[in-house]
Amino acid sequence: MTNVTVIGLGAMGRKMADVYIERGYDVSVWNRTPERAAGLKAKLLDSPAQAGDLVIISQVDYQAMYDSFGEADLTGKTLVNLSSDTPERLREAARWVADRGGRLVTGGIMVPPPGIGTPVSYVFYSGAPVEEHREALSVLGDVQYVGEDPGLAMLYYQSMLYIFWSTLTSFMHASALMGSAERLLPYAGAMVRGLAEDGPMAFLPILAKSIEAGIYPGEENNLHMQAVGMEHIVEASRDAGLDTTVPEALKDLFHQAVRLGHGGDGLASVVEAIKAGSRRG
Structure with a gap:
């Protein structure tokens, strides 16, 4: 079974580490503030340079990856970065990782932390091929590989988030206009469902x-x-x-x-x- 290193122990990263541990993987972790690893049954690394061959990254943006790894030798490592940033920065990051001997898989996970590892979870991936690590990546959710362009996964991720946020924000505004979210909910729910189903809506x-x-x-x-x-x-x-x-x-x-x-x-x-x-x- 693949050894997995998780870099970044915010809500998302810690949940990913937990899920891998629960599935029996040998997990190591690193975080800028090591206290975040308290309670995890994982090996705490002194530096990201000590990471294994499969590295799952969950940080605030791609600059955090540069700051964390610095000039570390990435030869033989596959970095799977699930952080948010712009598609163009992901393309630049793929070149940065390649220059240090590694491979970058970019991704966007489409559930909040409680959904990671559940049947409803899925993740967009692009960049380096994922077949070698598909089994390990499937632990987090269904693997949706969308192409070799490292920016593609983020385009899918951000497009879906835009639909999500704008839909929910419009419900908030409509609820304020209506004066009640609960009274509006059954009608709004029926409308949202109907938008994707067969029928006049x-x-x-x-x-x-x-x-x-x-x-x-x-x-x-x-x-x-x-x-x-x-x-x-x-x-x-x-x-x-x-x-x-x-x-x-x-x-x-x-x-x-x-x-x-x-x-x-x-x-x-x-x-x-x-x-x-x-x-x-």
Whole structure:
């Protein structure tokens, strides 16, 4: 069975170490503050340079990896970094690890600490191939290898987090507007479920198909009408004394798509305003 070293013992890293220990792996750990290792049935290393051949990293960002390993020789080591950063920094990190003789697998784990190692856990990986260590990585969750580009895993991870955070933030705002989260919950839950299922509210697959084709039918529900609806939400939020930062941003985005000529198109045409980005002017 593979020896595993876990670098970084925050909530995520400590849970990963716990899961590996529970599954019978020989685990070593390192953290800048060694007190974090208290209670773990793992060998505490004096330095990351002492890490084994499979190294799981859970730190605040990729700079922390550079600071931790310094100029250590990484020959023969596979570093699996599950920290957050930008895709371009992950690509730079892959070159940094290779220059020191190692291989970098980048990743993003898609559950909070209590979910690690459970059937619902899955992890996006990219960069160096994972087959050699697939069994060990599967301990953390289902292995989703998305490609050789070291930045890909972070693109998937951040895309999913953006959906997660923006959806929950909109529920928070709607709850404040409604004056009750509990009264709104059954309706919001049904809507969220319906977005991905078959039926008239299955907007996720509908939008995905439209975006891929670049065709945005709006005969039944055009964007101009929805932009006006967003104006009303902003006004209602303001009347209720709520912060309007998020609904204002959505209203502005809708109207930007209308100005680009998509007023008669469907909701999916908003993606054209998003992609225009810095090209506006």
